[in-house]
Amino acid sequence: MENKPWEAEGLTKSEYEMIVDILGRKPNRTELGMYGVMWSEHCSYKNSKAVLRNLPTEGECVLQGPGENAGVIDIGDNQAVSFKIESHNHPSAIEPYQGAATGVGGIIRDIFTMGARPIACLDSLRFGDLEDQHVQFLFEGVVSGISGYGNCIGVPTVGGEVHFSAAYQDNPLVNAMCIGLMEHEDLATGTAKGVGNPVMVVGATTGRDGIQGASFASDELTEESEEDRPAVQVGDPFMEKLLLEASLELIKTGALVGIQDMGAAGLTGSSCEMASRGGAGIELDVDLVPKRETGMNAYEVMLSESQERMLVVPKKGKEDLVKQIFDKWDLNAAVIGKVTDDGMMRILNKGEIVAEAPARSLADDAPEYERESKKPDYLEEAQSYDWSQLEEPQDYNQALLEVLSSPNIASKEWVYQQYDHMVQTNTVVLPGSDAAVLRVKGTEKGLAVATDCNGRYCYLDPETGGAIAVAEAARNVVCSGAEPLAITDGLNFGNPLKPEIFWQFEKCIEGIGEACLSLGTPVTGGNVSFYNESPEAAIYPTPIIGMVGLLEDIEQATTIDFKDEGDLILLLGETKDELGASEYLQALYGLETGQPPSLDLDLEKRVQEVCLEAIKAGVVKSAHDCADGGLVVALAESCISGDLGAKIELVSDLAPSSLLFSESQSRIVISVAEEDLAQVKKLAAAKDIPISELGRVTGNSLVVNDLVNLEVGELKKEWTESIPTLIEG
Amino acid sequence: MKFGVVTFPGSNCDQDCYHVAAEVLNKPTDMVWHKDKQDLSEYDCLILPGGFSYGDYLRTGAIARFSPIMESVIEYAEAGGLVIGICNGFQILLEAGLLPGAMKVNDSLKFVCDYTKLEVVNDDTPFTNRCNSGDILEIPVAHGEGNYHIDEEGLAELIANQQIVVRYLSEEENPNGSVDNIAGICNQERNVFGLMPHPERCSESILGNGSTDGYQIFASIVEYLSKRGEECGE
Numbered sequence: 014m015e016n017k018p019w020e021a022e023g024l025t026k027s028e029y030e031m032i033v034d035i036l037g038r039k040p041n042r043t044e045l046g047m048y049g050v051m052w053s054e055h056c057s058y059k060n061s062k063a064v065l066r067n068l069p070t071e072g073e074c075v076l077q078g079p080g081e082n083a084g085v086i087d088i089g090d091n092q093a094v095s096f097k098i099e100s101h102n103h104p105s106a107i108e109p110y111q112g113a114a115t116g117v118g119g120i121i122r123d124i125f126t127m128g129a130r131p132i133a134c135l136d137s138l139r140f141g142d143l144e145d146q147h148v149q150f151l152f153e154g155v156v157s158g159i160s161g162y163g164n165c166i167g168v169p170t171v172g173g174e175v176h177f178s179a180a181y182q183d184n185p186l187v188n189a190m191c192i193g194l195m196e197h198e199d200l201a202t203g204t205a206k207g208v209g210n211p212v213m214v215v216g217a218t219t220g221r222d223g224i225q226g227a228s229f230a231s232d233e234l235t236e237e238s239e240e241d242r243p244a245v246q247v248g249d250p251f252m253e254k255l256l257l258e259a260s261l262e263l264i265k266t267g268a269l270v271g272i273q274d275m276g277a278a279g280l281t282g283s284s285c286e287m288a289s290r291g292g293a294g295i296e297l298d299v300d301l302v303p304k305r306e307t308g309m310n311a312y313e314v315m316l317s318e319s320q321e322r323m324l325v326v327p328k329k330g331k332e333d334l335v336k337q338i339f340d341k342w343d344l345n346a347a348v349i350g351k352v353t354d355d356g357m358m359r360i361l362n363k364g365e366i367v368a369e370a371p372a373r374s375l376a377d378d379a380p381e382y383e384r385e386s387k388k389p390d391y392l393e394e395a396q397s398y399d400w401s402q403l404e405e406p407q408d409y410n411q412a413l414l415e416v417l418s419s420p421n422i423a424s425k426e427w428v429y430q431q432y433d434h435m436v437q438t439n440t441v442v443l444p445g446s447d448a449a450v451l452r453v454k455g456t457e458k459g460l461a462v463a464t465d466c467n468g469r470y471c472y473l474d475p476e477t478g479g480a481i482a483v484a485e486a487a488r489n490v491v492c493s494g495a496e497p498l499a500i501t502d503g504l505n506f507g508n509p510l511k512p513e514i515f516w517q518f519e520k521c522i523e524g525i526g527e528a529c530l531s532l533g534t535p536v537t538g539g540n541v542s543f544y545n546e547s548p549e550a551a552i553y554p555t556p557i558i559g560m561v562g563l564l565e566d567i568e569q570a571t572t573i574d575f576k577d578e579g580d581l582i583l584l585l586g587e588t589k590d591e592l593g594a595s596e597y598l599q600a601l602y603g604l605e606t607g608q609p610p611s612l613d614l615d616l617e618k619r620v621q622e623v624c625l626e627a628i629k630a631g632v633v634k635s636a637h638d639c640a641d642g643g644l645v646v647a648l649a650e651s652c653i654s655g656d657l658g659a660k661i662e663l664v665s666d667l668a669p670s671s672l673l674f675s676e677s678q679s680r681i682v683i684s685v686a687e688e689d690l691a692q693v694k695k696l697a698a699a700k701d702i703p704i705s706e707l708g709r710v711t712g713n714s715l716v717v718n719d720l721v722n723l724e725v726g727e728l729k730k731e732w733t734e735s736i737p738t739l740i741e742g
Numbered sequence: 743m744k745f746g747v748v749t750f751p752g753s754n755c756d757q758d759c760y761h762v763a764a765e766v767l768n769k770p771t772d773m774v775w776h777k778d779k780q781d782l783s784e785y786d787c788l789i790l791p792g793g794f795s796y797g798d799y800l801r802t803g804a805i806a807r808f809s810p811i812m813e814s815v816i817e818y819a820e821a822g823g824l825v826i827g828i829c830n831g832f833q834i835l836l837e838a839g840l841l842p843g844a845m846k847v848n849d850s851l852k853f854v855c856d857y858t859k860l861e862v863v864n865d866d867t868p869f870t871n872r873c874n875s876g877d878i879l880e881i882p883v884a885h886g887e888g889n890y891h892i893d894e895e896g897l898a899e900l901i902a903n904q905q906i907v908v909r910y911l912s913e914e915e916n917p918n919g920s921v922d923n924i925a926g927i928c929n930q931e932r933n934v935f936g937l938m939p940h941p942e943r944c945s946e947s948i949l950g951n952g953s954t955d956g957y958q959i960f961a962s963i964v965e966y967l968s969k970r971g972e973e974c975g976e
Binding site (some may be wrong): 157160161164165166249250251252255258271299342430431432433435436437438439440441445452454567568 | 751752754755757758759764792793794796797799800852853854855856882884886940942943946948949950951963
């Protein structure tokens with residue numbers, strides 16, 4: 014039998030041969046293990062890099078683009094925001110509580126590593142059919158994992174989204190986003206340089222947990238995946254709270270050259286990435302690493318993914334200052350090595366060399382693949398599906414209630430009530446609106462944040478779906494009164510070695526790139542998660558967009574709820590016959606098919622501009638993105654949140670189903686006082702966008718033509734009780 | 743008039759309480775570190791903030807109660823100093839024996855973060871003097887272990903001594919299953935107050951649903967201290 018040492022580390026034969034070439038000899042097990050994790054998709058982006066290069070990453074506000082622990086953007090007044098999204102899908106599929114918890118811990122660490130204080134988290138979640146018991150187990154586990162970690166560490170979880178579809182049955186998605194606030198001068202980077210500067214590991218001790226987690230995350234899930242449970246890390250949010258405070262205190266002293274979180278690939282990843290960025294080498298002794306278990310060998314120490322640890326490089330002579338700060342917070346800080354000038358990662362054990370390889374080859378020289386791509390066969394048939402052949406519903410009241418109680422549309426209160434969304438006392442707009450809004454203490458400013466992606470659209474038209482994810486995230490931020498600034502992307506796909514999957518990936522990125530350029534929101538970083546497949550099928554392509562926007566005046570924060578009886582309800586944009594891929598088809602007919610709505614990016618931009626101008630002019634009382642579920646759902650949500658009814662008169666040639674439930678893009682429902690109508694119309698005319706008067710805020714029922722007539726209380730009951738009823742029976 | 747906010751390892755509402763005391767009330771305020779036993783007499787009111795002290799891995803507040811600063815807090819309280827414990831701070835006060843009773847996991851077994859309606863039961867305390875008994879306050883909670891428990895005898899005593907300061911308005915408003923809908927209690931001397939809801943989260947109208955009812959609690963403290971100062975001829 015041929016000996017294939019590369020297989021145990023998730024490498025291919027040709028990659029193994031490359032390593033032999035680099036080293037000029039066969040690697041030993043520790044070296045091979047280090048290459049295995051560093052060259053995994055999770056760390057190296059070897060299958061995605063070539064495509065990701067097409068994304069726009071530059072913009073006026075960008076202080077730090079992709080390549081660091083997190084992106085950073087300028088928000089004026091010498092302040093900056095660091096933000097990033099990251100997936101923890103595979104661990105959450107196996108061990109939902111810890112998988113989700115450590116996902117939150119990891120992304121929070123990325124943010125404070127940049128020198129920013131984390132001020133909010135959002136979580137974008139996808140699960141299978143919520144009536145399935147295993148899905149309920151995953152859903153409840155993930156939500157309580159996020160709650161357990163985020164609540165304890167004291168970072169409010171203010172938003173995100175949850176979607177359900179059979180496509181995610183065995184492969185849930187857990188993408189966590191964090192944003193942090195800093196002063197410009199505190200911007201820290203993960204760089205090791207300066208020969209002789211000490212290398213220190215700080216925070217928690219190192220154990221055998223999570224070994225090869227990054228490699229595990231870069232493989233498909235199978236029946237045997239359950240046996241990989243030891244590859245899932247265990248989180249300790251209390252430890253991370255101490256680490257957060259100690260790290261920020263340390264960064265403030267100016268004593269650091271670089272700091273990097275130990276996430277995927279643990280000590281290996283952090284040390285060789287820091288060395289590579291600084292064009293330096295690092296020599297470290299695994300014997301000096303504080304451990305929680307005895308008898309760990311070099312392989313285990315280098316590959317452990319024990320949580321709540323950081324690697325720091327202080328200036329020489331500042332070792333005691335580091336120790337003093339970490340001691341105050343009852344944390345470890347140990348010198349384990351030093352920066353060298355030969356570009357080598359040199360791993361010692363009690364002074365003896367056990368591994369040696371060029372840092373750059375580990376961190377940056379993973380092979381880059383251009384994978385084969387092929388348009389999938391399912392598309393043509395799906396896109397040509399003709400929904401007009403479906404019979405119109407007998408009762409539109411019933412149809413609306415069914416769409417409202419679909420878990421995708423229904424209130425997510427059951428989820429966000431388990432998250433502390435108010436700690437730090439900055440939450441101006443609570444969860445449940447289009448975007449969460451946070452004040453920036455000590456200024457007039459605010460930040461709006463949202464995540465968005467409709468995986469169904471991306472499955473049925475990846476390019477449009479990718480663009481819509483960006484457009485909708487921006488629209489959500491605009492509806493909250495903010496100017497969209499930049500995005501982070503959490504790119505979740507199946508196995509990239511399958512040409513159809515790679516085609517989905519390429520097309521989604523194309524769409525995202527076009528929308529980012531058009532809306533002026535560059536990509537500052539993100540995460541690629543491939544291999545989201547189970548034996549049955551791949552997930553829907555799900556590129557989750559996390560958008561950050563800025564409000565110059567926090568008083569202009571706008572919410573979705575109708576405010577006052579008698580206000581006029583207006584629609585910016587236009588409803589078209591676009592029921593394909595809609596929630597209506599799914600909820601009423603169990604269909605996830607058809608051509609998704611089209612997107613005109615130029616119109617989208619103008620609609621957003623008009624909405625924001627009107628908000629800044631102080632005439633908008635409520636604004637709500639009209640998206641999943643369609644116009645009547647947007648109206649119902651504004652009624653429910655405001656506890657007010659509306660009388661709506663729609664004039665159109667469209668079939669009632671389309672009129673009510675079409676998911677046409679670039680639409681926003683706003684309410685204004687009657688005397689402000691002319692001003693809004695003027696703004697719309699100046700940008701040449703369609704605007705129509707839909708009706709008025711009045712009474713306690715939602716009435717639409719002679720189609721819908723339901724009391725707000727009934728709408729609310731259906732909308733709020735749907736998810737708890739499904740779970741708790 | 744000076745406030746002190748105690749930081750335990752794992753406190754996460756300490757800066758929020760500092761913000762309210764220093765920026766909203768505009769009073770001199772210090773952060774007080776848990777590791778040092780110290781003379782606290784310079785403070786007119788101590789705040790034990792919310793959070794997860796020591797991770798709350800054992801029982802909420804059970805370890806914080808042994809930190810050196812708590813000896814000083816107990817001395818301070820016994821000398822009549824004002825102490826308000828919010829959420830985890832309330833739990834620590836129970837564990838330290840400064841208030842009677844104990845805290846259990848919420849009946850729902852879930853963490854809950856939401857606005858709750860409270861009824862002011864006793865307006866004759868340093869923490870509620872700006873309210874009237876019967877007033878309804880809307881203040882958010884955020885906890886997994888806020889299910890206040892006390893035996894029947896203890897409850898009778900709390901009632902007889904008017905130590906129940908705020909109650910959740912009804913069974914429906916009770917987010918955790920607390921006995922007798924208790925949301926906050928004080929000691930017999932009225933100088934130590936613990937409550938699960940977070941008044942510091944609703945002391946400014948810009949936040950959340952706009953309720954500023956939490957401000958009434960802090961403003962009551964200031965009013966009480968001002969009057970006491972006048973009486974002392976300060």
